[in-house]
């Protein structure tokens with residue numbers, strides 16, 4: 001499936017002979033091509049939210065896509081803080097988003 005990918009690039013040519021890989025993100029299985037980053041593969045599969053803000057719980061995704069902002073950090077095979085925009089997909093890789101953390105400003109689930 002090539003949804004979300006450029007199949008015929010005017011300079012790079014046709015996307016062909018690329019090995020497909022499968023990986024998991026939050027328990028769902030997705031397809032990627034070799035040499036794709038996690039961020040690119042998830043975007044091509046229609047996944048835009050890579051994590052949530054630790055305190056506010058608001059969705060976060062690709063921002064700079066060059067490794068500067070850390071907005072795309074995910075957990076890869078149990079290692080936290082991996083940048084999805086710099087990390088290449090590997091066969092069988094397990095990627096997890098983050099969860100909203102309990103706030104020290106909240107007591108009993110409500111703001112003081």
Ligand code: FES
Pocket residue numbers: 061062063064065066067068069070071072073083084085086
């Ligand atoms: S999107 Fe900015 S570091 Fe990945």
